[in-house]
Amino acid sequence: MNAKQKDRLWTGILYVVSAFVVLLLVALIGYILFKGRNALNPSFLFGNPKFGEAGGGIGPMLFNSFYLLVVSLAITVPLGVGAGIYLAEYAKEGRIVGILRLCIETLASLPSIVVGLFGLLIFVNIFHWGFSVLAGAMAIAVINFPSLTRVSENAIKAASDSVKEASLGLGATRWQTIAKVILPSAMPQILTGIILAAGRIFGESAALLYTAGMSAPNLNFHNISLINETSPFSLFRSAESLSVYIWKLNSEGLVPDASDIANKTSAVLVLMVLIFNVTARILGNKIYESYSGKK
Amino acid sequence: MENKKFITKLKNEYLGKTYVTFCGLFIIILTLTIILFILSKGTALFIKDGFSLTGFLFSTAWKPDAEPAKYGSLVFLAGSTLVSLGAVLISAPIGVALAIFMNQISPKLGEKVLQPALELFVGIPSVVYGWIGLSLLLPAIKHNFGGIGFSLLAGILVLSVMILPTIASLASDAVKVVPKNYIEASYGLGATRWQTISKVIVPAAKNGILTGIVLGLARAFGEAMAVQMVIGNSIKIVDGLLSPTSTLTSILSMDMGNTVSGTAWNDALWSMALVLLIMSFVFILIIRAIGKRGE
Secondary structure (H helix, E strand, C coil): CCHHHHHHHHHHHHHHHHHHHHHHHHHHHHHHHHHCHHHCCHHHHCCCCCCCCCCCCCHHHHHHHHHHHHHHHHHHHHHHHHHHHHHHHHCCCCHHHHHHHHHHHHHHHCCHHHHHHHHHHHHHHHCCCCCCHHHHHHHHHHHHHHHHHHHHHHHHHHHHHHHHHHHHHCCCCHHHHHHHHHHHHHHHHHHHHHHHHHHHHHCCCCCCCCCCCCCCCCCCCCCCCCCCCCCCCCCCCCCCCHHHHHHHHHHCCCCCCHHHHHHHHHHHHHHHHHHHHHHHHHHHHHHHHHHHCCC | CHHHHHHHHHHHHHHHHHHHHHHHHHHHHHHHHHHHHHHHHHCHHHHCCCCCHHHHHHCCCEECCCCCCEECCHHHHHHHHHHHHHHHHHHHHHHHHHHHHHHHHCHHHHHHHHHHHHHHHHHCCHHHHHHHHHHHHHHHHHHHHCCCCCCHHHHHHHHHHHHHHHHHHHHHHHHHCCCHHHHHHHHHCCCCHHHHHHHHHHHHCHHHHHHHHHHHHHHHHHCCHHHHHHCECCCCCCCCCCCCECCHHHHHHHHHHHCCCCCHHHHHHHHHHHHHHHHHHHHHHHHHHHHHHHC
């Protein structure tokens, strides 16, 4: 075989491998959505789960997944963006920053089950929060913190080059420049990062097993207190998320239609991931257009 | 006058600066807290309960209810190691092939199809991977190869899909930055595309590709839910691809809820969490060493 034929052969192989991966994804997502095609009906999406009989819904878990997401973003966004600003604008490369970057790397590479166990130890046991929304949200905040810091740092670095000196030259302080000029222009990029992170958080399970707990009390929307345990917005009630529910369904056979519910819940999760990804992509394209001046 | 100036300055600069610096330092505090707590819980088995380190690391006898209780974790260590190595063995060649395809063969298809596909692969929650493995892959394995379906092979296959995007996107970053003049020089000498890829591009991108592979290995090692759902969780040492086994993460996600904090059994689980923490350090050190070599 000469070099030309070899080249053609390998080009063909690379095409086949790439096509295989794309087909695998299409098949995977197609299979999940097909199997769970009956998920989009209100009695399943908003109904309460049943025990020992078929036909239960996922209402409380769906609410819990969103609520956990919101609470955890409320914790990480201020901290992550703050740390990103510090790294991009204030930190001077040196020992402390070296340690800080090592810590970010360490946090980012911690297996999520380990973060979950840490949450069990600190939030659930030592702080006596029990299996709760707050403990779960804190655990996923820990997972999300390093990636959000990185996203913010990069976004701020990219946004600051062109406008920083102009603002400083007008007599603004460093902080005024950051808060009034750099941050607003870096915001779309940070937002894209947050949405992508939200997609990951939404499906997180290992960190939530032993922090947010494995039971989902039915929700009563007449009570909107943040601490009263019967309120759906309570930070101190246990809050099983969608993915934890799938896991529990097939480790404990609680209902006869467990596999049907798991199929439909998987479809809901994948659908959410698709929505988060598409939103982030559209936003990303908008930013690209505004930066490159196409529109 | 002086006083007023200080207050303005406080408002315009110091408050913000203090806040973001706190955010940065908070990452360090958080990381150290996590390490400290897991270290103290993870060493209790050896210090407080007097179980020997060699008995923990090199014995396959996991009999927490026996008298005297035995906490040998070799089964889990071996399970975690084999399942992640197996996954990398499958994923690494495919990931590198994708990286080359995306940059050298068809950048357009790469950007429009493969990149979004990889992002979706990352987005699919790990319990959904586990559920698909359980409902689709296990019957297929049982049908084609015999056994009970739950197996090391199932774990490897599920993980190989999950870590593919990590390896492919890091390898792609590495391939992207190979200097243009290397590639042009190679073509100028009359080399075919495949010769250029195999003799110039891959060797030049070697460090980045290795980083991707190590990160993939780290992700596989720490993944909990998907593996737990398909690997069978039987506590016996692996004797073939089709035999069910357990991993560190699978035993952690199942047993942590059944043990009481402070007992030797519980401490043994924390020691496994410590092993996971140490492994993620080891992976970071390897990645840093690769990076240093590249400079």
